[in-house]
Amino acid sequence: MDIASGLLQGFAVAAQPVNLLWCFVGVLLGTVVGVMPGLGPPATIAMLLPLTFLMNPASAIIMLAGIYYGAKYGGSTTAILLNVPGESASVATCFDGYQMARRGRAGAALGIAAIASFIAGTVGVIGIMLVAPPLARMALAFSSPEYFALMALGLAMVVLLAGRSMVKALLAMLVGLWLAGIGTDLFSQTSRFTFGRMELLSGIDFVVVAIGVFAIGEVLANMEGREAAKALPVPKGLRNLLPTGQDLKDSRFAFANGSLVGFFIGVLPGAGSTIASFISYGLEKAVSRRPQEFGKGVPEGVAAPEAANNAETGGALIPMLTLGIPGSSTTAVLLAALVLWGFKPGPLFIGENPALFWGLVASMYIGNVMLLVLNMPLVPLFAQVLRTPAYVLYPLIIGIAVVGVYSTSGSLFDVWLVAAFGLLGYLMRKLDYPSAPLILGLVLGGALERALRQSLMMSDGSVSILVSRPVSAVMLSLALLVLLIPVFGKLNRLRLQAIEK
């Protein structure tokens, strides 16, 4: 199927009234989630995942993806009005966005952020459309050794950029692999790490871990503080939210820079939107004719990181859909969602499920238009979300988490597990263990073990199969190089700079 006919089929799916409705619900929820500091897209998607089992998969993935990219739009609101990023990817937006708001230009900053997000979101979708099908065709030639090597490389990349300490990131990933191994081994029917509990024979549900670590963990971390920050006022009226012609002229390169940088960084596992937004901001400052003005409230300082942050979404979906390799926590949750609905993301995914893939792509075009329409006039309304009292919000999140998990399995044991993983998620934050490698280890653990064992079956137990095939040899060498970066002082300093910024 060529791109044009695929896209036509996609629009036929996405334009169905029910899918338009779920797309709207997704982007609206995403914006609200993005506005709220402390509640991120992975937590929201994980919490809502059990409810999507009642939905048609196309509608469900359209809604969940809407939350993902909608949150990127919403994240800028708190960054600009509060100097508090709604999510980590909006940190760079704070630098100039908040300064613009302090100078009475909050409306223009919010408008620039919305326009940058729209342009970049659209570029990201075009990128998926052009890159995903050929990449999937290329991956069709992969066998178990290549898959093992690819997953190992993906995990190594995530570990590289997940936190300051690579040892801690690796340990978090290994805990994820262990959690994935709990249950009955499908090759030999041996029960592993079940502690004699019947409930663990079928393994630990990904949803339970994701909800615990992200949703409950975030609530516990937010419970530490009592006071909320005070937001700057939002100008009333659409006219006051529109940037001037000069603002748009100043930002034109930033729109392009952010869109391209964000998309390409999104394709790389592990880098993520935070790094994309910082690189784009740095690049914009480096090529600017007025670098000394950055940090004092220039519109291009808002446009570049916001564009990168949004274009990254499109890039990040590509390895998830075409190779079955997620590069971040959110795409890991989306991958788990597809698997739970009975799909197998990978090279055959697009060919076997054209309506779902192209429906998702088309819905992202529509969703980006919805977000632009929603965000420009409704920013003052979204800013009101910040007034939700914490003593109402946090119990609601806990309640949704508990009901969500119980509705999937009907097991109180799983509710206990959610509480336990919530505590684990909180302690990981306090002790500086990144959660992304744990989640990716859990998501990929089963497939990684299967690919390794199948590879060794193909070679009668000889590990040389992993290095004798060129593609897997190259990928494993790259994974090894990535893991050795801390040994090289200069490269490690660059890595730490990227993370700490």
Added chain:
Amino acid sequence: MRAARADFWSGLALGGLGVYIIAQAWRWEYLGNDGPGPGFFPLWYGIAMAGLSLALVISSVRSSDGETIDWTGARRAFATWGALAVAVALLKVVGFLISFGALTFFIAGVMYQRRLWVAALAGVLAAAAFYAVFPLALGVKLP
């Protein structure tokens, strides 16, 4: 608490987990006629976990870094988790609506020190909202 000390204890705990994984994997088949057995993969990640934990413990002992972890707000987080655990334990006895209402009351009244009637109202309204949305509107069974 110094970050190095926290690393020491977390490294020790993860080292224990690594040793447990190795001990368990040792009992399962490593390589059979059909290829790697159920013990193959866990043995290797168990060894990796034990080794990396040891590295973390050693580096924490040798560390002269004065960085500290701020535990001042942690009491509130642990209290909330304790309340959640009690609410989960009560699910079987009193059902979701009462235990969740009580949890909301605790968070509003104790953690955020709202007036008693505000906390009680928050608890009742939150429970009522869940009843309206999940069993009534969505047909989802509550615990």
